[in-house]
Amino acid sequence: MKEVNRVIDCxxxxxxxxxxxxxxxxxxxETLG
Incomplete structure (x- = not known):
């Protein structure tokens, strides 16, 4: 499960x-116009 969570975070x-x-x-x- 930790590996899956790590992939999701990435x-x-x-x-x-x-x-x-x-x-x-x-x-x-927008700033440069």
């Missing part, structure tokens, strides 16, 4: 990082 980090990168790119685009 997926959550990857997905969260992708969303954060997307938001950062959008805000940077």
């Amino acid at each position: 997926d959550v980090l990857v997905i969260g990082g992708g969303l954060a990168g997307c938001l950062a790119a959008i805000s940077a685009r």
Whole structure:
């Protein structure tokens, strides 16, 4: 079970990082015009 939880945590980090990168790119685009 611990291995499964570790994989899920990894997926959550990857997905969260992708969303954060997307938001950062959008805000940077708006700032730069």
